[in-house]
Amino acid sequence: MKGELRSLTTARGLAAWLVVFYHIRIGLPWLPEPLMAVARKGYLAVDFFFLLSGFVIYLSAHRGLLREGAAAVPAFLARRFARIYPLYAVILSGTVAFALLLTLTGRDTAGFPWAELPLHVAMMQNWGLTSSLSWNHPAWSISAEFAAYLLFPALMLWTPVSRARRPNLLAGMILLIAILFLWLRWDGQTTLGMDIPRHGLIRCLTEFGCGALLCAFWLRGRDCDRRALLLSLGGVALFWGLWLLTGVGSEIWAFPAGAACLILMLAHASNLRKNPLHWRPLVYLGEISYATYLAHFMAWIVFKIMFVEDAAAISPVLLAAFLSLLFLLSMLLHHGVEKPGRRWLTHPFPNWRRIMASDR
Template sequence: MTGELRSLTAARGLAAWLVVLYHIRSGADWAPLWLLEAASKGYLAVDFFFLLSGFVIYLSAHRTMLREGQAAILPFLGRRFARIYPLYGFMLALTVLFVLALQLTGGSTEGYPWRELPLHIAMMQNWGLTELLAWNHPAWSISAESAAYLLFPLLVLRTPIARANRTSLLGAMILTLGLLGLILTGNGESTLGGYIPQFGLIRCLTEFACGAMLCAFWLRGPDGEVHAFAISMAGVAMFWGLWLAGLSGEIWAFPAGAACLILALAHASAFRRNPLHWHGFQALGEISYATYLSHFMLYIWFKIAFVQDPGSVPPMLMLAFLALTLAASFLLHHGIEKPGRLWVQGLTKRAQPRLASRPS
């Protein structure tokens, strides 16, 4: 099975909303402690995204790249740029207009350093070149993903993962996530969400690579969807159970459990009666990029317009913000993201023949 994996599409949408809850939790002082504690771990959805991105991109692109070799690299990068930049650029432009308005009205522009704006335009702000998150904060992961896209052709064309057996792939995934764990713990970190400007890129590259190997592992099986699903879910229960019981650290257990969950969901996509295949969950998955990229700045603007105490946003106002985010996600997905993708794809397709005809 190599078509659309609908369970993964739904999971992408649900994960995006975990990130939303993570960023708005500071305004929900009325919420029960257990809910706030759960929301405080919403940053882990980004690690899930990195793994999932490697899985899905390997699934969609590796065959063409293996068949066409280096000739497939520019078209691949063009498709990825078309996929992520139109909405990324639109949200950055809105943020720039917001900061200009702050300057004109005497408001504080702390957190929006003009000297770093070129890095954000180039999607390079999280390549170890800055010390703090700035501008549209969630975009740091898009910056890290852009680096992963540049390295993806090397992963496919210069490593043996496309022909390795399952045992070798499993060992390579363990080593990759182990390397991430050693780097973070060796630098005194106890969570995956520590100092993002320094460690965000390595989180992305290692987890993206692990996701690609996970897809190669999945493509070599399974012996049976139900049996493989059960084994994968047992892995989720084991790794996350150890983590939640305090017997293993988040750095070690969460990525391993998330990889098992992605594998389980990939197998579950073959199930006929799967609640994740409900059209509502699928719609959330389709607009998840817009949700992820827009919610942070929307929350800032929402609080300026409607909230008196940012540390205590009334429940009804919080629900209104969530509804606004959902509506904005649909509008941005259909009004900016999809048309922008088609427009940029047209530009890159017209440019590729000219680039190919240039003498080397």
């Protein structure tokens, strides 16, 4: 893809697999403690996704929106819908089929409340309208990102972000992280992953907005040099070092700040010729990461029902089998559903290529 930052694509794929290990960690008591500690914090990969999504959406869409103004908004929203909904709908349909099977066999369906299904169909389940995660749990973040997509044109057309100088953009990022910190601390939260139905939307909107401002910041000095890489790496070390030294409560500001520095470093590093993150198999993990992220939760439930006797102690062999099957499923969904669905939904909008041509 023209203009693709391959380091960021690879990072997205690795983050998706961190979320996978976060959800399956309870059945892997044999994992070494350092790896288990990383798996316990796998939910933070979603915060990385939100920042990265804001960065990438700004990079791909800001020129078209600024050039065409309000006329470009329908095309932008339709393009984002086409990007996320075909696969989302297929996974949700599979989850509904699974819930129906549970109902027909007389099993517990408490995790699949039928009254909330219309919200899931409309991708509105995490807009403060529900009290708990249900159906396909990871889809909460897609619901929150859908809200961010709806608000993104307002950010571009009604604020001076595209014209702001770097110090002002930096101040804006600090403000957004501060808003998230104060919101969570006011409710007594010390980590980013608690009470997602209540806090997931603000978590997404602030981090997505921070990612968009970060991209504007990067575009004003995108040339890669040793100083830019060292400064962004220093930011990662500073914020995550403070997080580790000052306690888990600082996670709600230190992780987003450090993740923003990491994305900035990866964006600069995408211009390096010999970058190990540009290795094609790693980039491919990023390309299929949406399928991995959206499918893994229900795939794990089905896998355990079919092949696992003790869900609290899953052998390394069974783990390897599941990971291999998930990778194959991600490939099939990406090439068989996600890409064709995107093409099918974009066909009725021939003007997209004109409106967004310079952004691809």
